[in-house]
Amino acid sequence: MNHLFKEISITNFRGFDSLIIKGLQRINIFVGANNVGKTSILEAAFMLSGMSNPLISNRVNYLRTASFTNLDSARYLFHNVDFNNKPLLKGMMNNGGIRKMTFSPVTIHNETNASSNFSTNQSAIRQLNFEFDQQENKNGFAYHSTLFVKNDGSTQQEADSNYHESLNALFIPVDKNDANATTNFSTLVKHNRKAFVTNALHDFDPSIESVEALPDGLYLKIVGLKELLPISMAGDGVRRMINILSTIASEDYNIVFIDEIDNGMHYSAHKLMWKTILKFVLAHDIQLFITTHNLDCLMGLKNAMQEEEHFRQLTHIYNIAKTRNEGYQAYCYGYSELKEAIDNEIEIRR
Structure with missing residues (x-):
């Protein structure tokens, strides 16, 4: 925990003249209108990390x-x-x-x-x-x-x-990148750390029994299928999760940045995605910086924290907004504020 950020200030970087983000937690999720600078925050923190x-x-x-x-x-x-x-x-x-x-x-x-x-x-x-x-x-x-x-x-x-x-930091961009997932998962197999990903992936989708790294790529062992399924034939959500999990677990990272974590995810998978990510963060003692523009993704997070109380203190959501009088501001939501906003249909992305 000693190598984690608790506050970041950004001056004259990309679209920001000035922005201060306080109270950072283990998982920090940035939301806001399009072009407000969510990805730029991840990039600024990534540059600081390296x-x-x-x-x-x-x-x-x-x-x-x-x-x-x-x-x-x-x-x-x-x-x-x-x-x-x-x-x-x-x-x-x-x-x-x-x-x-x-x-x-x-x-x-x-x-x-x-x-x-x-x-x-x-x-x-x-x-x-x-x-x-x-x-x-x-x-x-x-x-x-x-x-x-x-x-x-x-x-x-x-x-x-x-x-x-x-510090050892990692940036995972928007694309699913099957090639990176294959390389990183193969590294896990060599170091006998394959179970880190397969167990987490089974939490995400119980029908996935295992992941196999073969010479021509990754394959999934699926309940009920007579042969292994190439990763390219899997759903976008599974591919995204394999890329994220195998990349994070392939090395001992302190901080990981994930841009548009929900890219390719069906809304019905968001709660499972967050439960998997939250459980993974607890097990590996890392800090995450994440962007999303998807309200369903935030609802999935709220539902995951509602069912698992020990997840509630791990996460802060920051609404990034440009105000007329005070410039760029980062408005922080904990679990109770997020739940109240979603339950009362209050817009938190603007």
Whole structure:
């Protein structure tokens, strides 16, 4: 529990000029209107979790779209695509420590002075300078890393050898990605950890007796079927759960980020999905950051917590909204607030 976030502040990152999220729990679910920045919150926290890795900026853009692979796509991390808006990401941890990071670009027209003021989005980024630290009450940052484009057009990184990362984080994007699930499940089989996923998957769908990793992919042993079923023939909900569970369990992660967890899930499976996820989090001592825009998904969560009281203290739901007078706000719902809102048909996604 010492490596979990309890508060995150985001400044000048993507669409946010400023946002503070307090009271983070083991499971944190972000809801809100379209384009309000739910995924951006996951990306900001993911960058904080891997702040010593200069490739993290490329990674978060690649997770959005595989076409954003070059260094210049980092311009979209700056609020309003304005390089004068220097991002600052800060996280308060359960153990009383902090994590903070910022980054600034050097454009192709300004390679010798990274501190000059420039806001044009026509100048290509040639280099990104990262600064990060784990100290709150000190000036500046103790650690530095760089990502830059070489003369031959390739990208190279220079990490700070004096810093040792203590967090291990994972980002699971929207797609079901059967290939990733196969690779990660095969790793579990090698390490004799297959039961972590098969037991959880059986909780989700009792008709699934086991999962088998064969040379040509994953197969499911289903009650009543004479032969194994290829994962590609399974329902979207089962495929999504296999991807999530096998990916999380394939390594000892502290924090996992899941974008649109309900993607591909039928509404009738949401309660089972949440029971499976909540039980899995308890067993593996991890923290989850999740987005959804689906009211049925929230109803499934409410029903799961209503039936299992020990799940109620694990979860906070945050409604992200842009207000006229106070800017971006994160309104926190615990179990009782979520139940009241759903039972009284109060809109909590806006």
